[in-house]
Amino acid sequence: MYNEKVMDHFTNPRNVGEIKDAAGVGEVGNAKCGDIMRIYLQVENDIITDVKFKTFGCGAAIATSSMVTEMVKGKKLDEALEISNQAVAEALGGLPPAKMHCSNLAADALHEAIKDYIAKKGK
Amino acid sequence: MKRVYFDHSATTQVNREVAELMLEYMTEKYGNPSSVHSFGREARKAVEEARERIAALFNAKPNEIIFTSGGTEADNLALKGVALANRKKGNHIITTGIEHHAIMHTCEYLEKQGFTVTYLPVDENAMIRMEDLKNAITDKTILISIMFANNEVGTIQPIKEIGQLAREKGIYFHTDAVQAVGSHPIDVEELNIDLLSLAGHKFHASKGIGALYVRRGVKLEEIQHGGAHERNMRAGTENVPGIVGLGKAAELAKRDLDKKIAYIKGLRDKLIAGVMEKIPHVKLNGHPESRLPGNANFSFLYIEGESLLLNLDMKGIAASSGSACTSGSLDPSHVLLAMGLTHEVAHGSLRVTLGQDNTEEEVDYFLEVIPEIVERLRSMSPLYGS
Amino acid sequence: MKRVYFDHSATTQVNREVAELMLEYMTEKYGNPSSVHSFGREARKAVEEARERIAALFNAKPNEIIFTSGGTEADNLALKGVALANRKKGNHIITTGIEHHAIMHTCEYLEKQGFTVTYLPVDENAMIRMEDLKNAITDKTILISIMFANNEVGTIQPIKEIGQLAREKGIYFHTDAVQAVGSHPIDVEELNIDLLSLAGHKFHASKGIGALYVRRGVKLEEIQHGGAHERNMRAGTENVPGIVGLGKAAELAKRDLDKKIAYIKGLRDKLIAGVMEKIPHVKLNGHPESRLPGNANFSFLYIEGESLLLNLDMKGIAASSGSACTSGSLDPSHVLLAMGLTHEVAHGSLRVTLGQDNTEEEVDYFLEVIPEIVERLRSMSPLYGS
Ligand SMILES: Cc1ncc(COP(=O)(O)O)c(C=O)c1O
Ligand SMILES: Cc1ncc(COP(=O)(O)O)c(C=O)c1O
Ligand code: FES
Ligand code: FES
Numbered sequence: 102m103y104n105e106k107v108m109d110h111f112t113n114p115r116n117v118g119e120i121k122d123a124a125g126v127g128e129v130g131n132a133k134c135g136d137i138m139r140i141y142l143q144v145e146n147d148i149i150t151d152v153k154f155k156t157f158g159c160g161a162a163i164a165t166s167s168m169v170t171e172m173v174k175g176k177k178l179d180e181a182l183e184i185s186n187q188a189v190a191e192a193l194g195g196l197p198p199a200k201m202h203c204s205n206l207a208a209d210a211l212h213e214a215i216k217d218y219i220a221k222k223g224k
Numbered sequence: 225m226k227r228v229y230f231d232h233s234a235t236t237q238v239n240r241e242v243a244e245l246m247l248e249y250m251t252e253k254y255g256n257p258s259s260v261h262s263f264g265r266e267a268r269k270a271v272e273e274a275r276e277r278i279a280a281l282f283n284a285k286p287n288e289i290i291f292t293s294g295g296t297e298a299d300n301l302a303l304k305g306v307a308l309a310n311r312k313k314g315n316h317i318i319t320t321g322i323e324h325h326a327i328m329h330t331c332e333y334l335e336k337q338g339f340t341v342t343y344l345p346v347d348e349n350a351m352i353r354m355e356d357l358k359n360a361i362t363d364k365t366i367l368i369s370i371m372f373a374n375n376e377v378g379t380i381q382p383i384k385e386i387g388q389l390a391r392e393k394g395i396y397f398h399t400d401a402v403q404a405v406g407s408h409p410i411d412v413e414e415l416n417i418d419l420l421s422l423a424g425h426k427f428h429a430s431k432g433i434g435a436l437y438v439r440r441g442v443k444l445e446e447i448q449h450g451g452a453h454e455r456n457m458r459a460g461t462e463n464v465p466g467i468v469g470l471g472k473a474a475e476l477a478k479r480d481l482d483k484k485i486a487y488i489k490g491l492r493d494k495l496i497a498g499v500m501e502k503i504p505h506v507k508l509n510g511h512p513e514s515r516l517p518g519n520a521n522f523s524f525l526y527i528e529g530e531s532l533l534l535n536l537d538m539k540g541i542a543a544s545s546g547s548a549c550t551s552g553s554l555d556p557s558h559v560l561l562a563m564g565l566t567h568e569v570a571h572g573s574l575r576v577t578l579g580q581d582n583t584e585e586e587v588d589y590f591l592e593v594i595p596e597i598v599e600r601l602r603s604m605s606p607l608y609g610s
Numbered sequence: 611m612k613r614v615y616f617d618h619s620a621t622t623q624v625n626r627e628v629a630e631l632m633l634e635y636m637t638e639k640y641g642n643p644s645s646v647h648s649f650g651r652e653a654r655k656a657v658e659e660a661r662e663r664i665a666a667l668f669n670a671k672p673n674e675i676i677f678t679s680g681g682t683e684a685d686n687l688a689l690k691g692v693a694l695a696n697r698k699k700g701n702h703i704i705t706t707g708i709e710h711h712a713i714m715h716t717c718e719y720l721e722k723q724g725f726t727v728t729y730l731p732v733d734e735n736a737m738i739r740m741e742d743l744k745n746a747i748t749d750k751t752i753l754i755s756i757m758f759a760n761n762e763v764g765t766i767q768p769i770k771e772i773g774q775l776a777r778e779k780g781i782y783f784h785t786d787a788v789q790a791v792g793s794h795p796i797d798v799e800e801l802n803i804d805l806l807s808l809a810g811h812k813f814h815a816s817k818g819i820g821a822l823y824v825r826r827g828v829k830l831e832e833i834q835h836g837g838a839h840e841r842n843m844r845a846g847t848e849n850v851p852g853i854v855g856l857g858k859a860a861e862l863a864k865r866d867l868d869k870k871i872a873y874i875k876g877l878r879d880k881l882i883a884g885v886m887e888k889i890p891h892v893k894l895n896g897h898p899e900s901r902l903p904g905n906a907n908f909s910f911l912y913i914e915g916e917s918l919l920l921n922l923d924m925k926g927i928a929a930s931s932g933s934a935c936t937s938g939s940l941d942p943s944h945v946l947l948a949m950g951l952t953h954e955v956a957h958g959s960l961r962v963t964l965g966q967d968n969t970e971e972e973v974d975y976f977l978e979v980i981p982e983i984v985e986r987l988r989s990m991s992p993l994y995g996s
Contacts, residue, residue: 102646102651108534111531111534112538114604117603117604128606132566132567132568132571132607133555133567135528135547135556135567135571137606137607138606139606155604155605155606156604156605156606157526157527157528157568157571157605157606157607158528158530158531159528159529159530159531159547160530160531160534162528162531163531163604227648227649229649231641231642231645231647231649231650234641234642234644234645234650235640235641235642235645235847236640237636237637237638237640238636238637238640238851240637242636243633243636243637244633246632246633246636247629247630247632247633250623250624250628250629250632250816251623251624251626251629252623254621254622254623254624255617255620255621255928256617256620256621256811258620259617259620259621259928259930260916260919260920260923261617261919261922261923261927261928261929262613262923262926262928263613263615263617263928264617264620264928293679293680293683293818293846293849294679294846294847294849295846295847296834296835296836296837296845296846296847297679297834297846299836300834300835300836300845324836325835325836325837325838325845326835326836326837326845326846327836329835329836329845330835330836332835333835423847425642425847430636430849430851430852431642431847431848431849431850431851431852432679432818432819432849432851432852433818447833448682448683448686449682449686449711449712449715449716449718449719450682450685450686450710450711450712450715450716451682451711451712452711459682459686459711459712459715460679460680460681460682460683460712461621461680461681461682461809461811461817462817463679463680463816463817463818464817465624465816465817465818466816466817466818530646533646533647534646536647537646537647537648540648541647542641542645542647542648542649542650543647544645
C-alpha cells in the first residue's frame with residue numbers, strides 16, 4: 102500500500118511533539134474525515150529554526166506531517182510558503198490515490214502556522 | 225517474524241482437509257455435473273452430497289439450497305430475487321442501518337427500481353428495537369432483511385423474535401448470516417427464517433463459494449441468466465470444487481461448533497479483559513453479551529485506526545478497523561456511526577476477530593505489544609492530553 | 611476400466627501446477643485482498659499479478675479485466691452492463707441464433723426490460739453472414755454480441771470483420787470467447803473487440819472463476835451490488851485462489867498455445883478421418899476449416915444421441931451430444947436446428963472435444979469401439995434400413 106519512504110516516516114516520524122510558546126501554530130483537517138494536523142513553528146529572522154507536529158490520522162497523514170517538517174527546517178518563510186501538498190507527496194515518492202484527498206494536508210498546516218506567525222507578529 | 229491472524233471476520237484459512245478435497249475435484253474428479261457420463265455423474269453426486277451437508281448445518285432441506293459465488297451474490301439474489309418476484313404484492317422492504325454493503329447497496333439499487341426501503345436504527349449496542357420493526361411494517365411490506373450478526377461489532381440480532389413477527393404478518397424474512405454460519409448455532413425452522421445467506425470463506429471453506437437458503441414455497445426470481453442450473457435459480461457451471469469444499473466445511477463446523485465457540489470465546493474474553501485493564505480511554509463496541517464468540521471491537525480514543533493497524537502489522541498482527549482511512553472513503557464505518565459513536569471515536573476503532581486456529585500465546589503477545597503502540601500514537605495525537 | 615475424457619468443451623481437468631498454487635492461496639496465503647495487513651497485501655499482490663497474466667493472453671491491459679464467477683456471469687455482466695449503461699443511446703442489440711444459453715437467456719431477459727434483440731441466422735456451417743449483420747444495424751443499435759467459437763460445433767466466426775464493422779459504426783462489440791480462450795490466438799486490439807467473456811474451467815483453471823475484458827472507455831453498469839471490489843464493477847470478496855489459478859492457466863496457455871493447437875488438431879483430424887472412413891451415413895457438423903482445434907461434431911443418422919453417449923460411457927469414453935434427451939428439454943440443440951439440421955439428424959449428434967491431455971491411443975480406442983456401437987443402435991432403429 103505505502104512505499105518504503107512513507108513507511109519510514111510513519112514508523113520513525115521526525116519532529117513529533119509540541120513547541121512551548123511557539124511563534125506560530127497551524128491546524129487543519131477535522132475529525133470527521135479522520136485527519137487533524139497541527140504544526141508548531143519557531144522562527145528567527147524569517148527563518149524556520151524549529152518545527153514540530155502532532156497528527157491524528159492514518160499512515161499517510163503521519164508520514165506527510167513528518168516529511169513537511171523535514172522539508173522546511175532551516176528554510177525561509179517565503180520558501181516554505183511555496184511548498185505544496187503535491188510537493189510533499191512527491192518528496193515521499195508518492196501516495197496511494199485514495200490517500201491524496203484527506204491525508205495530504207501537511208503543507209496546508211504549515212501554511213496556517215506561518216500565517217499565524219505573521220498575524221501574531223503584525224500585532 | 226511471528227505472524228498472528230486476528231482478522232477472521234474478513235476471511236479465514238481454508239481447512240487442510242477441505243483444500244485437499246477441492247484439489248481432488250480439480251485434478252481427478254473434474255467432470256461437469258451436467259454431463260451424463262461417469263465424470264459428470266461423479267461430480268453431480270459430490271455436489272448433491274455437499275448440498276445435504278450444508279442443509280444439515282442449519283436444519284434446512286437440500287433442495288432449499290442454491291449455491292452462489294459468495295455472500296454478496298447470495299444477498300443480491302435474496303433481495304432482488306424476492307423483490308422482483310413479489311412486486312405485485314408490494315414494494316416495501318425493511319432492513320437496518322448496519323447491514324453489510326452487499327445488502328445496503330442492493331437496497332439502494334432497488335430504491336432506484338421503485339421499491340421503498342426502511343432502514344431501521346439501532347441502539348448503542350447495535351441492536352434493533354422490535355418496536356421499531358413493528359412500526360415499520362405496512363401492508364406493502366414484502367421482505368424483512370436483517371443480518372444475523374454484525375461483521376464489525378459482532379452484535380447478534382433477536383432473530384427468533386423477528387422471524388416470529390415476520391411469520392405472523394406473512395412477510396418473508398431474510399437474514400444475512402455470513403458472519404454467523406459456523407460461529408453460532410442456527411436452526412431455520414426454530415427461527416422462522418425464510419432466506420439465509422452464507423459465504424464459505426468465513427468458516428474455513430474457500431473464497432468464491434457461498435449459498436442462499438430459500439425456504440420451499442418462497443417466490444424468487446433468478447438474477448443470473450443462462451443454463452438451467454440450480455433448479456433454474458442460478459445459471460452457470462457449478463463450482464464443484466468450491467461446493468464440495470463448502471460441504472466438508474459445513475460438516476466440520478457442525479461437528480465442532482460447541483467446542484469451537486467455547487474455545488474462541490475464552491480467548492476473546494481474555495483479550496478484552498487484558499485490553500481494558502492495561503489501556504485507559506478504551507471503549508468496547510457492540511453488545512456485551514449477544515455477540516459473536518470471536519469478535520472484539522474497541523475504540524481507542526484520541527488515535528486513528530489505520531495507524532494502529534499498521535503498527536500492529538509491523539509486529540506481525542493482522543487486525544481490522546472501521547476507520548475511513550483503511551477503506552479510502554471519507555466516512556468511517558456506517559455501523560459505528562449508526563450506533564451513535566462520534567467520528568473521532570469511530571476513527572479509532574480496532575476490530576480483533578479470533579478463530580479456532582488462534583492460541584493463548586497469541587493473545588498474550590497481542591496484550592504485550594498493544595499498550596506501547598497506543599501510547600506512542602497518543603503521544604503524537606493533537607487530541608490527547610490537550 | 612480405461613477412462614477417456616473427450617468432453618473438453620464441457621469442462622477441463624485443472625492443471626496440477628494451477629491446483630497446487632490454488633492450494634497455497636487457500637491454506638497459507640489466505641488473506642482478504644481488501645485487508646491492509648501483510649496477509650491482505652500478499653493476496654492483493656497475487657490478484658494483480660494474475661490480472662496482468664490474463665490481460666497478456668489476449669493483449670489487453672490489466673485494468674481492463676474484471677474477475678467474475680465464470681463465463682455465465684461474464685456474459686450477464688457484458689450484456690446487462692452495457693444495455694443498462696447505454697440505454698439513452700439506444701435499445702437495440704444484435705446477437706446470433708447459436709449463442710450459449712448464458713447469452714440467449716440474458717437477451718430474452720433484456721427483451722422483457724424493453725430492449726429489442728435481433729438474432730442473426732447462420733448458414734449450414736453455423737457461420738453468420740456479414741450481409742445479415744450489416745442489414746440488422748439500426749441507429750438504435752448499442753451492442754453486437756457474437757460468440758467467438760461455438761461450443762457445440764466449434765465454428766469460429768469472422769471476428770475481425772465483425773469488430774471492424776462495429777468500430778466503424780460506433781457500436782460496442784462483445785464476444786463470448788469462453789470456448790476460444792486458450793484454444794485459439796486472440797488479440798483484442800487487432801480484432802477490435804470491446805468486451806470479451808472467458809471461463810477458467812474451459813482451459814485448465816478451476817470452475818467458479820471467469821473474467822470479462824472491458825475496453826477502457828466502454829460504459830458499463832455493475833450488476834452485483836455491494837463492496838467496492840473490481841473498481842466498483844463487481845462486488846464481493848475476490849476469489850483469490852480461483853484468480854491466482856486463472857492467472858497461472860493463462861500463462862501456461864500463452865506459452866503452449868501453438869504447440870497445443872497443432873497437437874490437438876492432429877488428433878482431432880485423425881479421429882474425424884477414422885469415423886468418416888469406418889462408418890457410413892455420418893455427417894460432420896460445423897465449419898470444415900474455421901473451427902476449434904479440438905472439436906469434432908458428428909450426426910450419426912438413424913440413431914439418437916443419448917443412447918450413443920451411454921454406450922460410449924460404458925466403454926469408458928466421455929463425450930457429449932446435442933440431443934434433447936440429455937438436457938431434459940424437448941427440443942434438440944438450438945444450434946444444430948439453426949444450422950438447418952432436421953430434428954432426427956440433430957438428435958443423432960455426438961460432440962467429441964479433445965484436449966492436450968488426450969493421446970493417440972485414446973483416439974485409436976475410440977475408433978475401435980464406435981463402429982460396433984453405432985451399428986448395434988442402428989440395428990435397433992426403425993428409421994434405419996427402411
Ligand atoms: C455480514 C456480511 N455480509 C456479506 C458479506 C459479503 O460476503 P462476500 O464478500 O464473501 O461476498 C460479508 C463479508 O464480507 C459480511 O461480513
Ligand atoms: C460459449 C459458452 N459461453 C458461456 C458458457 C458458460 O460458462 P460457465 O458455465 O462456466 O458459466 C459456456 C460453457 O458452458 C460456453 O461454452
Ligand atoms: S486520515 Fe483519512 S485518509 Fe488519512
Ligand atoms: S428419447 Fe427419451 S427423452 Fe428424448
